[in-house]
Amino acid sequence: xxxxxxxxxxxxxxxxxxxxxxxxxxxxxxxxxxxxxxxxxxxxxxxxxxxxxxxxxxxxxxxxxxxxxxxxxxxxxxxxxxxxxxxxxxxxxxxxxxxxxxxxxxxxxxxxxxxxxxxxxxxxxxxxxxxxxxxxxxxxxxxxxxxxxxxxxxxxxxxxxxxxxxxxxxxxxxxxxxxxxxxxxxxxxxxxxxxxxxxxxxxxxxxxxxxxxxxxxxxxxxxxxxxxxxxxxxxxxxxxxxxxxxxxxxxxxxxxxxxxxxxxxxxxxxxxxxxxxxxxxxxxxxxxxxxxxxxxxxxxxxxxxxxxxxxxxxxxxxxxxxxxxxxxxxxxxxxxxxxxxxxxxxxxxxxxxxxxxxxxxxxxxxxxxxxxxxxxxxxxxxxxxxxxxxxxxxxxxxxxxxxxxxxxxxxxxxxxxxxxxxxxxxxxxxxxxxxxxxxxxxxxxxxxxxxxxxxxxxxxxxxxxxxxxxxxxxxxxxxxxxxxxxxxxxxxxxxxxxxxxxxxxxxxxxxxxxxxxxxxxxxxxxxxxxxxxxxxxxxxxxxxxxxxxxxxxxxxxxxxxxxxxxxxxxxxxxxxxxxxxxxxxxxxxxxxxxxxxxxxxxxxxxxxxxxxxxxxxxxxxxxxxxxxxxxxxxxxxxxxxxxxxxxxxxxxxxxxxxxxxxxxxxxxxxxxxxxxxxxxxxxxxxxxxxxxxxxxxxxxxxxxxxxxxxxxxxxxxxxxxxxxxxxxxxxxxxxxxxxxxxxxxxxxxxxxxxxxxxxxxxxxxxxxxxxxxxxxxxxxxxxxxxxxxxxxxxxxxxxxxxxxxxxxxxxxxxxxxx
Numbered sequence: 001x002x003x004x005x006x007x008x009x010x011x012x013x014x015x016x017x018x019x020x021x022x023x024x025x026x027x028x029x030x031x032x033x034x035x036x037x038x039x040x041x042x043x044x045x046x047x048x049x050x051x052x053x054x055x056x057x058x059x060x061x062x063x064x065x066x067x068x069x070x071x072x073x074x075x076x077x078x079x080x081x082x083x084x085x086x087x088x089x090x091x092x093x094x095x096x097x098x099x100x101x102x103x104x105x106x107x108x109x110x111x112x113x114x115x116x117x118x119x120x121x122x123x124x125x126x127x128x129x130x131x132x133x134x135x136x137x138x139x140x141x142x143x144x145x146x147x148x149x150x151x152x153x154x155x156x157x158x159x160x161x162x163x164x165x166x167x168x169x170x171x172x173x174x175x176x177x178x179x180x181x182x183x184x185x186x187x188x189x190x191x192x193x194x195x196x197x198x199x200x201x202x203x204x205x206x207x208x209x210x211x212x213x214x215x216x217x218x219x220x221x222x223x224x225x226x227x228x229x230x231x232x233x234x235x236x237x238x239x240x241x242x243x244x245x246x247x248x249x250x251x252x253x254x255x256x257x258x259x260x261x262x263x264x265x266x267x268x269x270x271x272x273x274x275x276x277x278x279x280x281x282x283x284x285x286x287x288x289x290x291x292x293x294x295x296x297x298x299x300x301x302x303x304x305x306x307x308x309x310x311x312x313x314x315x316x317x318x319x320x321x322x323x324x325x326x327x328x329x330x331x332x333x334x335x336x337x338x339x340x341x342x343x344x345x346x347x348x349x350x351x352x353x354x355x356x357x358x359x360x361x362x363x364x365x366x367x368x369x370x371x372x373x374x375x376x377x378x379x380x381x382x383x384x385x386x387x388x389x390x391x392x393x394x395x396x397x398x399x400x401x402x403x404x405x406x407x408x409x410x411x412x413x414x415x416x417x418x419x420x421x422x423x424x425x426x427x428x429x430x431x432x433x434x435x436x437x438x439x440x441x442x443x444x445x446x447x448x449x450x451x452x453x454x455x456x457x458x459x460x461x462x463x464x465x466x467x468x469x470x471x472x473x474x475x476x477x478x479x480x481x482x483x484x485x486x487x488x489x490x491x492x493x494x495x496x497x498x499x500x501x502x503x504x505x506x507x508x509x510x511x512x513x514x515x516x517x518x519x520x521x522x523x524x525x526x527x528x529x530x531x532x533x534x535x536x537x538x539x540x541x542x543x544x545x546x547x548x549x550x551x552x553x554x555x556x557x558x559x560x561x562x563x564x565x566x567x568x569x570x571x572x573x574x575x576x577x578x579x580x581x582x583x584x585x586x587x588x589x590x591x592x593x594x595x596x597x598x599x600x601x602x603x604x605x606x607x608x609x610x611x612x613x614x615x616x617x618x619x620x621x622x623x624x625x626x627x628x629x630x631x632x633x634x635x636x637x638x639x640x641x642x643x644x645x646x647x648x649x650x651x652x653x654x655x656x657x658x659x660x661x662x663x664x665x666x667x668x669x670x671x672x673x674x675x676x677x678x679x680x681x682x683x684x685x686x687x688x689x690x691x692x693x694x695x696x697x698x699x700x701x702x703x704x705x706x707x708x709x710x711x712x713x714x715x716x717x718x719x720x721x722x723x724x725x726x727x728x729x730x731x732x733x734x735x736x737x738x739x740x741x742x743x744x745x746x747x748x749x750x751x752x753x754x755x756x757x758x759x760x761x762x763x764x765x766x767x768x769x770x771x772x773x774x775x776x777x778x779x780x781x782x783x784x785x786x787x788x789x790x791x792x793x794x795x796x797x798x799x800x801x802x803x804x805x806x807x808x809x810x811x812x813x814x815x816x817x818x
Contacts, residue, residue: 069094069190072114074105076126080177081150085118088182092190102132106139113141115194116186121149121164122175130167137168144197146170146189214399216292216313222306224249232399236315238285255281255289266296273298273306282313286684291316315398387412387672471513471525474506482510488560488790489722496549503552504536505529508584511559520577522638530633534626538588544739545732546590551583553729557714558583564786570697570706574643578650581635582711585623586655590615593740595659596752600744613659620655624648650707657708658715660774667778670709674702675784706785713782719771719798720779720791726798731813734763763813764805771799 071094075082082098089096097112099105109117117136121129129149136142149169151159153176164172170193173185210217216233220226226244234240244252254263258281269276280294293314301307390409394402474482481498484490485507495503509529512518518528539548558579561567571579591598595614598606609617628634636644657666677696681689696702718729737756744751755761775795783792805815 069116069194070112070114071096072109072117073098075120076100076123081175084177084179084182087179088186091183092186102127105132106135109136110139114145116189117145117147119149122152133168144201146193146197148173150175214403218311220249220309236399253283255283257281257289270296270298270309471509478506482507485510485556490556492549492553492556493728501541502536504548505532507552507555508532511555512580515576515580517577517580520573521635523635527633527635531627531635534633535585535588540592543590543592544735546587546592551587554586554714555583557717558711561710561714561786566786570703574647575650575703575707578647579654579707579710582651582654583714586619586658588619589622592736597740600749613656616656616659620652654707654711657712663774666708666712667781670705671781673705675781709782713778719775720795722794723798723801727813730763730767762811764802764810767802768806
């Protein structure tokens with residue numbers, strides 16, 4: 001009874017006495033009947049053998065150990081043929097299962113993964129044997145399974161086996177119930193197809209080893225046609241893995257650095273069946289030569305002839321030469337040494353930038369300089385410098401080192417490593433306070449002080465805003481103010497005055513119309529109008545900066561960026577709609593206080609969102625709450641569910657991207673995933689560049705990065721606006737920070753930005769720090785992508801303006817009258 005589990009019959013156990021019993025999948029129940037004899041074959045029946053043996057199989061240098069075969073018999077009814085195979089399995093010590101229906105057969109196979117499946121193909125009225133075979137073949141685990149069809153003995157003409165082969169059978173067995181005939185068939189299968197499949201299965205382990213190997217491996221046919229290259233080979237040579245397969249060796253470019261007769265010497269050796277080993281220069285896809293230690297081994301196959309050549313290549317470091325990548329590493333290291341001597345690293349870089357493209361007149365020269373800056377851009381997060389140095393070092397490293405550096409890069413690209421390091425607070429208090437106020441969640445404080453958002457709950461449409469409004473009946477003086485809204489120099493403050501602090505509704509109607517948002521969402525203009533009105537009503541007009549004018553300004557910048565050619569190539573219509581919606585709602589119900597303040601004050605929102613991205617989470621959540629709870633303003637009402645989910649996810653992701661704690665992570669990922677690959681293509685040129693550019697621009701991951709970068713730049717684009725607009729925005733944000741400092745002092749809360757004390761603050765210094773730390777590198781990256789010469793010129797002018805005031809020791813927005 002200890003070996004009873006070796007025989008299992010699914011669904012129904014059919015006893016040789018003719019009686020049936022329900023199968024409980026119990027081995028003991030399977031063997032409860034005492035078989036007296038096999039009426040079909042006349043052979044005596046014995047209990048299944050308890051002997052379990054492991055067969056040794058040699059596969060080249062591999063020694064394999066094969067368990068007893070697992071066989072699945074699929075017969076709808078018991079007959080002499082099923083009994084014949086059943087007892088042949090017992091005689092051969094194979095583990096046998098029997099199924100009566102296709103469903104139970106498939107279930108049993110998926111559980112046990114049999115080596116051999118024998119299906120009754122004689123009686124189509126019971127089940128479709130070919131359909132069952134196809135179902136089994138659909139399972140991944142059937143790749144190395146041998147499936148046999150038992151067919152009727154032909155009455156007249158022999159039928160073709162092609163339908164069986166097409167269904168997935170390996171062979172057929174013409175019915176013969178004799179137990180020895182069944183036994184012989186099983187033995188032939190075991191030593192033929194089954195053993196071949198067993199070796200093929202072991203071959204998967206060998207290919208796994210090849211795929212994981214850090215050495216470059218190439219396998220060719222006897223005619224030197226490339227049949228396989230592993231990932232290490234493709235990586236070293238700069239090819240895609242499938243790009244070389246099927247090519248003849250002579251089609252692959254050769255390096256001119258080899259001696260003229262070297263190839264002839266190699267071929268002469270390996271064609272005699274001898275192994276060749278030596279130094280060989282290979283040419284990479286980009287045309288560079290790489291020195292390798294190469295070992296080529298001929299593989300003898302059928303007929304004693306050479307059937308394959310296996311080449312193992314190990315890149316060498318040429319210590320006698322200093323290649324470009326080494327020089328670049330040395331140069332970057334030297335730059336780091338020099339820069340460490342300066343206390344203010346960012347100020348040193350600004351003087352360099354002032355002599356580059358921003359001061360030049362030619363657009364092509366500016367673009368070239370922009371691309372050059374992308375290659376050397378550091379964004380001052382130390383992690384970016386490290387990544388650049390490692391990337392350069394990889395080019396000249398042997399494969400094991402390069403692989404190890406790949407793993408290092410994976411670790412270094414985790415999000416926690418993207419935050420830059422600051423000097424001491426005394427070195428630059430303005431920068432320290434900005435970073436502390438904008439990029440942290442505040443000082444944790446357990447106290448009874450709680451800052452509650454204004455009890456004002458304006459989450460409805462005020463009555464004075466419900467008057468009909470559409471593009472056709474916008475008052476002429478407001479329409480005139482918006483005539484140049486597609487220009488970067490558009491004056492949002494004129495619109496603010498003309499609309500009595502309601503610029504978002506009017507500008508939103510015009511921009512959303514220009515982009516066909518109503519058509520995309522299948523919503524009436526009246527619904528869009530109501531939505532814009534209720535969103536604008538939920539901005540706090542009492543805030544000096546974070547009000548609906550700021551939202552309208554960000555919407556305007558977003559629309560401007562969406563019209564740039566590179567952005568249009570990257571984004572789909574749904575991305576454009578998501579960007580416009582996200583810009584409109586990105587600061588809705590902003591209380592005029594930073595996340596740090598809310599966390600320190602123990603506000604309800606900070607508690608709700610666990611002190612993480614508090615305001616941004618609130619903006620996104622409230623925007624969808626307002627939109628979806630009233631059909632009159634539900635702009636999403638008529639779009640299909642999946643489209644809504646995609647749009648919603650994109651809007652949420654963009655709103656959350658405006659949170660400053662991940663500022664450097666977003667910018668660094670944009671530079672490394674988009675700017676640098678595009679710059680490399682632009683510099684190298686060559687065939688297929690257009691497809692490569694398209695691949696970079698339109699990959700799902702990169703489209704997300706473009707959308708994040710777009711709204712981030714739109715959100716803090718004030719320093720890139722014309723000077724008068726820039727000065728006005730600087731005054732507004734300073735006033736909002738002053739008010740926060742005042743309240744922190746009144747409530748006894750930690751002051752998160754002490755320099756923003758209205759009695760002592762230098763606004764020029766705060767603007768210089770903000771531009772220096774957050775703006776410069778981000779807009780260099782965005783300019784390199786979207787081509788924004790006018791913005792970069794404004795940025796230069798504004799920085800010089802603030803620098804001039806600071807040099808005169810002025811703390812105000814403007815110089816005193818002459």
